């Protein structure tokens with residue numbers, strides 16, 4: 207016998223299911239007014255510094271079908287690479303977004319500002335990126351990934367540099383589609399499968 | 406607080422605030438398997454390649470915060486919130502309460518807990534739910550609350566009904582409440598479901614069975630808690646939730662690997 211650890215195990219995840227929207231985006235689910243204010247609607251409010259961008263894309267399942275019921279959350283730094291809550295953060299940036307796939311087209315859109323590069327405590331620099339967390343019916347534990355930008359210096363990014371199959375890095379890079387518009391698709395399984403992160 | 410003062414606080418027996426340490430790597434065996442043919446939708450919706458496991462970065466160690474200004478007065482009362490206090494929802498009245506903790510057993514204060522659920526007949530107020538059980542005109546089915554300084558939260562609601570769903574020939578979900586919890590780091594984000602003690606559908610549910618560790622399934626089953634029931638008014642269930650913790654680095658100033 208040994209002594210017992212007094213740490214606890216994490217509570218297990220369960221799928222968010224098909225009706226996740228009534229809890230997290232009730233207006234979208236057909237219940238406007240269920241809450242006075244819905245959360246995650248403005249990752250970057252009026253007056254936020256930085257370039258305004260729109261990222262559009264879709265979540266694809268392993269058969270290539272577009273998922274019309276996915277819900278995504280985003281978390282990002284401000285234009286200077288400072289996270290909300292950290293010293294000197296842009297007060298107009300909440301950093302948190304919540305958006306859903308369109309029930310007809312499956313397209314999602316994130317309207318925000320382009321984040322800055324983030325310097326780590328050890329001096330390494332993370333290229334500008336937005337963290338995404340994807341939940342839906344059939345996803346048993348939320349999937350974490352990142353959106354990087356095609357026009358930014360990504361050399362030395364500590365996450366991207368750890369992707370062994372180098373062609374898979376491209377699954378995390380949004381492509382420009384005109385002024386301020388970016389395209390980012392997420393493929394859960396199979397051809398072009400997105401790199402998902404456990405960190 | 407500097408690392409030195411934090412270490413000092415620990416030596417003096419004070420509980421140190423969660424420091425800037427890295428997130429404890431996720432023990433994925435505590436969680437459901439992503440791919441499970443008995444839950445058919447998980448087959449095309451689970452990655453086929455391994456996740457990329459790395460130490461957390463500030464992106465995962467920071468996260469959104471919410472305050473009471475974000476919430477309405479009735480947000481945690483699902484019996485009344487849909488009608489803004491005009492009429493009560495139909496169903497068995499219950500208090501659902503518990504604590505949000507981290508892996509070190511510390512309460513997670515001032516963090517957001519969101520819930521959603523079917524009504525007493527097993528029907529969601531969602532445009533995609535076509536189950537033949539009727540909507541309750543007095544029930545919306547969503548609520549949210551902030552934990553107090555010790556990590557406690559509470560919701561007043563009605564017990565949801567079981568409902569059928571298309572999977573195998575005749576699958577029914579046990580009565581459940583969906584929970585969404587933030588913690589203080591985006592890397593702690595968790596969505597789960599609470600079940601009710603004694604429900605015979607729990608052991609027959611393929612979504613529950615995506616969790617392969619029986620003791621972890623038990624973590625999702627809330628016991629009846631008569632100590633928090635109110636006679637002639639409502640029953641109570643207790644549901645504690647544990648989020649990932651932060652590594653406590655007693656030797657924070659030592660370079661990694663030394």
Ligand SMILES: [Fe+2]
Nearest residue numbers: 223578581583
């Ligand atoms: Fe459900």
